[in-house]
Amino acid sequence: MNAVLTVTGLTKRFHLSARQQRLEGTRSREKIAVNDLSFEVDRGEIFGLLGPNGAGKTTTLRMLATLIRPDAGDARIDGASIVTQPEAVRAKIGFLTSELKLEEFFTPRYLYDFFAALHHVEPAVCAARREAIFARFGIHEFAETKVSNLSTGMKQKASLAISLVHDPDIVIFDEPTNGLDVLTARTVTDYLQELRAQGKTIIVSTHIFSLVEKVCDRVGVIVDGRMTACGPLAEVCAGKSLEDRFFDLYAEAVGGTA
Amino acid sequence: MNTNRNIWTIMKKELSRFFGDRRIVISTILLPGLLIYIMYSFMGNALAKNYGTDEDAPFHIAAVALPATIEVLLPDEAFTVERINREEVEAGKEAVRAHDLDALIVFPANFDAAVALMGMADSTPQVEIYYNASDSESLSAYAALTELLDGYEASLANVFDVNAPGTDYNLASDRDATGFVFSSMLPMLLMIFLFSGCMSVAPEAIAGEKERGTLATILVTPTRRGELAIGKILAVSIVALLSAASSTAGTLLSLPKLMGGVDESMSAAYYTAGDYAALAAVIFSTALLLVALISVISAYAKTIKEAQTTVSALMVVVMIIAVTSMFGSGAKTQLAYYCIPLYNSVQMMVGIFSFASLPAAFGVTVAVNLVLAALAAYALTRMFSSERVMFRR
Numbered sequence: 001m002n003a004v005l006t007v008t009g010l011t012k013r014f015h016l017s018a019r020q021q022r023l024e025g026t027r028s029r030e031k032i033a034v035n036d037l038s039f040e041v042d043r044g045e046i047f048g049l050l051g052p053n054g055a056g057k058t059t060t061l062r063m064l065a066t067l068i069r070p071d072a073g074d075a076r077i078d079g080a081s082i083v084t085q086p087e088a089v090r091a092k093i094g095f096l097t098s099e100l101k102l103e104e105f106f107t108p109r110y111l112y113d114f115f116a117a118l119h120h121v122e123p124a125v126c127a128a129r130r131e132a133i134f135a136r137f138g139i140h141e142f143a144e145t146k147v148s149n150l151s152t153g154m155k156q157k158a159s160l161a162i163s164l165v166h167d168p169d170i171v172i173f174d175e176p177t178n179g180l181d182v183l184t185a186r187t188v189t190d191y192l193q194e195l196r197a198q199g200k201t202i203i204v205s206t207h208i209f210s211l212v213e214k215v216c217d218r219v220g221v222i223v224d225g226r227m228t229a230c231g232p233l234a235e236v237c238a239g240k241s242l243e244d245r246f247f248d249l250y251a252e253a254v255g256g257t258a
Numbered sequence: 259m260n261t262n263r264n265i266w267t268i269m270k271k272e273l274s275r276f277f278g279d280r281r282i283v284i285s286t287i288l289l290p291g292l293l294i295y296i297m298y299s300f301m302g303n304a305l306a307k308n309y310g311t312d313e314d315a316p317f318h319i320a321a322v323a324l325p326a327t328i329e330v331l332l333p334d335e336a337f338t339v340e341r342i343n344r345e346e347v348e349a350g351k352e353a354v355r356a357h358d359l360d361a362l363i364v365f366p367a368n369f370d371a372a373v374a375l376m377g378m379a380d381s382t383p384q385v386e387i388y389y390n391a392s393d394s395e396s397l398s399a400y401a402a403l404t405e406l407l408d409g410y411e412a413s414l415a416n417v418f419d420v421n422a423p424g425t426d427y428n429l430a431s432d433r434d435a436t437g438f439v440f441s442s443m444l445p446m447l448l449m450i451f452l453f454s455g456c457m458s459v460a461p462e463a464i465a466g467e468k469e470r471g472t473l474a475t476i477l478v479t480p481t482r483r484g485e486l487a488i489g490k491i492l493a494v495s496i497v498a499l500l501s502a503a504s505s506t507a508g509t510l511l512s513l514p515k516l517m518g519g520v521d522e523s524m525s526a527a528y529y530t531a532g533d534y535a536a537l538a539a540v541i542f543s544t545a546l547l548l549v550a551l552i553s554v555i556s557a558y559a560k561t562i563k564e565a566q567t568t569v570s571a572l573m574v575v576v577m578i579i580a581v582t583s584m585f586g587s588g589a590k591t592q593l594a595y596y597c598i599p600l601y602n603s604v605q606m607m608v609g610i611f612s613f614a615s616l617p618a619a620f621g622v623t624v625a626v627n628l629v630l631a632a633l634a635a636y637a638l639t640r641m642f643s644s645e646r647v648m649f650r651r
Contacts (some may be wrong), residue, residue: 117263
């Protein structure tokens, strides 16, 4: 094992307002979004975090990206703690989520250079990387177009390029193909495999079984904030299709049938 | 080193955002000054038109029984006098009502003889002046005739004179006059313009980015929250200062028109380089404080709209504080007043404009502003780290 990410007892609770309590149908003033989550991700693999909406996938990835702090537990990314060394963690990872948007006023080229500067990438290195990744995704065609005038697919390609501006070894993608047309989604999944071939470690959250089956080496199934299964894809599936196995795990976790 | 580089990168991005968008530049920096200049100039012209008089044209008046002693006092270039009979008084009044005459003056018969008795007669001679208060020319004619007759009456019993003509009895220097006018108006205007400038850009830079999800994109870079906060506050302060400078320039350029002409006794040249440097320090530290406060409010707000609504309440407070500069006699001398945020800036500006600023007060004001701005920047840093604030729904 050559774990580059070690998650230990990660827990996150959210305070519920009276309105949220009504919506959730609970009297509890807090909701445990992520409950004592532990798993490891090896260097150079694609790890899939699979779960239904509201399972705690995004909260987990936000904690790993140091956007929010865990209430308990920790995670070490390439040796850096998300609790005590958030800046070091952010320097090591690339994070892409549909919630993070590009400023619509600027062009992909401007934003690429801006984020490169924030990551302290030398201008010459930045220019070389920009040239390569813009060519890979065909961004040159709209590099000088304001983000506000780009299609969803173009924005996602630009976001992807920008999230890798500092050439991180660990890349975290939250629902990377959500809302994309089939062509752009294919480009993204192909690129995940390219990144693995380059030796990068990739953590992908998704609720799309085919994406996990296609690209992931290992998978963690998360339901109600708890890890219900984690391991190599074949091991987790236990001879069933991933979809069937997921619904078994889901039923076991929530009690009853899915 | 990296901290300065990150702050500069954030500042450059913010300034590119503002200056790269012509609409923002026009609406935030050019339009305020231009609109104030046009509005105040228009107001000045309108006031002059409504309440001013045509100084070249003589007043057209009618007179009944105009005595020779008074006639000689009415210069031809100032009055065109139409003599009418006592039977035509009603027609004369009607002409004043219809704005055909500026005034009608009715003397009693034998006015000179009655005046010559110097009050020993049974009754005092009554002079009647009819005018139309809705007509500025008529009002001026009435004032001129009243002054002329008062002067004539005073000359009959010339026991003593007060302030004989030919001597300037006002001992205020031009410098003092400048200080009085500037210190009563400019601190209020500067504070309001400064706040307006901050208000027009800070909510967009913080709440706008938060609302659109672009702030979180920066939060996942290794940039420290404090660097992000300082970079944004400095960039927004620069834009706010430019906006305030535009409004101030518009006001200063239109002031002569608003005040009915250029008063040559007033000049900004009475202020020294040191005064301007002190003013710049006070204004800049105030801008930093205001931007930091508005940024904190904006960071807490879910949307730009919510931020602007909350900031509007703060504007009322700032306006009340700013208006205090128009009352009171000069700047406060007790240092404790300069510990009160925003009020200290107003008082300091009053002191600078009235040539009565205290060095210690200046130090306290700038220090208080900078310390509070730093505290607000720290609060903003904490807010950028708080998921309850940044991902508030």
